[in-house]
Amino acid sequence: MSDPTVIVTGASRGLGAAVARLAGQLGANVVLMARTEGSLAAVAREIEDGGGQALAVAGDVSQPDDCQQVIDRTIERFGGIDGLVNNAGILEPIGPVAEAEPEAWHRSWAVNVLGPVMMCRSALPHLRASKGRVINVSSGAAVNAVEGWGAYCLSKAALNHLTRMLAAEEPELTAISCRPGVVDTRMQETIRQRGPKGMPQDEYERFVSYHEEGELLPPEVPGLALAVLALYARHEWTGQFMSWDHEGIQSLVRRYASSTAA
Ligand SMILES: NC(=O)c1ccc[n+]([C@@H]2O[C@H](COP(=O)([O-])OP(=O)(O)OC[C@H]3O[C@@H](n4cnc5c(N)ncnc54)[C@H](OP(=O)(O)O)[C@@H]3O)[C@@H](O)[C@H]2O)c1
Secondary structure, eight states: OOOOEEEEESOSSHHHHHHHHHHHHTTOEEEEEESOHHHHHHHHHHHHHTTOEEEEEEOOTTSHHHHHHHHHHHHHHHSOOSEEEEOOOOOOOOBOGGGOOHHHHHHHHIIIIIHHHHHHHHHHHHHHHHTOEEEEEOOGGGTSOOTTBHHHHHHHHHHHHHHHHHHHHOTTSEEEEEEOOSBOSHHHHHHHHHHHHHSOHHHHHHHHHHHHTTOSBOTHHHHHHHHHHHHHOOGGGTTOEEETTOHHHHHHHHHHOTTSOO
16 A cells, blocks of 8 residues: 655744654655745655655645645656645734734635635545545644634634535535644734733733743644544544544554654
């Protein structure tokens, strides 16, 4: 059987780069998408230097043509798609609903919701053929109203519902929303830099303290859970919103990923 192929959006840094590296270590052909071409190519090179197969396709998930291009290039190079990890996401704008700027909220929606929808639309014919998996990278913000994060909270709630829609409409696929915990990436830097202006002081201090107390997760820890889900998620979980440290997911990690560098 040929190696499975996994697409990871937002793979130029942070959590997505970790998922891409780990999927490569687990034996997948990896397709990486993000806007920053140089960083994307560097992550792809690391995967290839480790003996894996990687394809970097620069693009913006908010652009339907870019989404289609990633899928077309994937099929051209690897012939199929087994897993799609919709990881690209933005936190901003930070600020209360009372001060919502339409353009900034549109941008959040375009990247965090329409991006995954368009990636799915283009990938679905191939995912049906492989009975593949869609892993939507969600957040606790999907179910908790974090003051000042309205655009982000709404977008992640919608992403969870996209997962349920896929479970309803595409019964052969496995679609899961997964929350990765609080992870040491640039998104957390953004919270620490921009938070004081748009969030309540106690919320802001909570995130600063995660950083100061060394409580942020390294991207490789939830990244491994996401990579394993992209390859081995159980069909009975389709439609669910799960945490990266769910016992069932960690049991798959122990079963399939004991040899990775995470
Ligand atoms: N960090 C956390 O604590 C945390 C917690 C819960 C959920 N999450 C979720 O985890 C995911 C990854 O976030 P992260 O923490 O790794 O953040 P990050 O370091 O800011 O990385 C975000 C990634 O998304 C890409 N991206 C942003 N806009 C894009 C666009 N329009 N098109 C394509 N790619 C785009 C970025 O690459 P380019 O800039 O090169 O395009 C980058 O690779 C997000 O969905 C986030 O909501 C993170």
